[in-house]
Amino acid sequence: FAINSVFIAIATLMMVRLMRLPSLKVLEDRSILKRRTVIGLVVLLTMVPSVFLAINLVQREWFDANAAQFVQQVLRIKPNVLVVSQEPDFSAGRLQVNLVGDRLSAAEVSAVEQRLPEFGLANVKLYLVQSGQATLDMNVVKKDLLNELLQSNHTDLAERDARIASLQAELQAVQKTTRSQLPLQAIYREVRAQFPQALQVNVSSGFRSLAGRPGEPAAERPLLLVQLHLRDALGTAEKERLRLGLRTRAGLTDVEDVQIEVSVVKPALKKKKRR
Structure with a gap:
């Protein structure tokens, strides 16, 4: 907010100078010098952190783009390996990738790490979190789906039995009423x-x-x-x-x-x- 306020004030001052609006009061040279000095210091103090933040933002965006490109071209092309998520951390200089499927051997992990400089990630530490075999995960998924299906069927059967019992009770009541009515x-x-x-x-x-x-x-x-x-x-x-x-x-x-x-x-x- 402070940076935006200062830049808005500078832009306003520049537009006033370009439009050459008439001055309402002429200040002394000493007063003008003092005011210009204060404005210059404020602008300088504001530009230093803004430049730092801009450089940091550009580097972070560049890091995230390179990390995404690395994961897409190096890890996602491997057969029987599924990338679940990626967590780039520019401040810590690390890239964590969560994988499921066939586990990568130590040699394969080393080969992947050696390709980091190709994507501008030479000083980045790579962490691969692997979660077992894909077939085992698929079996777990199938088991969960089967359990949900059986539970849903049990619920449907219970609701149907309750509905049948309710209809039978209503039918018996109607039959009883009909029998009690005289022709x-x-x-x-x-x-x-x-x-x-x-x-x-x-x-x-x-x-x-x-x-x-x-x-x-x-x-x-x-x-x-x-x-x-x-x-x-x-x-x-x-x-x-x-x-x-x-x-x-x-x-x-x-x-x-x-x-x-x-x-x-x-x-x-x-x-x-x-x-």
Whole structure:
């Protein structure tokens, strides 16, 4: 930031001089000399570290480029050797390269180091980190992939089994509900066929409570309700016969689960006409 500020100030001063802007106040020669001396010292003190930093940056970039070129042309072309990463360190003067695959012999490592001066890396120390055989690494990779695949399959199977169990439970609940429902439409048609003269036939289902022992909750029983609107009354024997038949047809176990309500509709009397 300080270097940028000084160079911006110098550039501004140079532009003012080139544009020959009029002076607002004329300073004495002694004051001008003093100010120029201060500005020169500031510029000089700023340029020295900036030049050093620029040279250091150029050398670092040159070192990194040469190291990358060395790795590309010397190490990557070797068969059965894979370069995992490279770590050039300009400050320490070293180059570390991580390798996997076939291990390089001492003679091969020495031959590689002798080629360093060809890439401007004469004083650089080369460190080769080798990680065994490529086939062993591939076997480890294959084993890891197989374990992940088996674990994934186990997870999928567990999820599928859980889903199947959930669907089976839902199916059983639906079947139980379906079995508990009475065939109302079929019962209505049978009652209608037995009483074609009926003015109206209503068939419905529900539940009725059955009182239990003291302290116990009331039991629930299914209920089939048949309502008949007839012109003539229905006898007691015929009514009981109908209840027994409907109990069997509905699959009920207790005749009290069937209730029949009969209402007699009397015909309206016609009024006599007066002469």
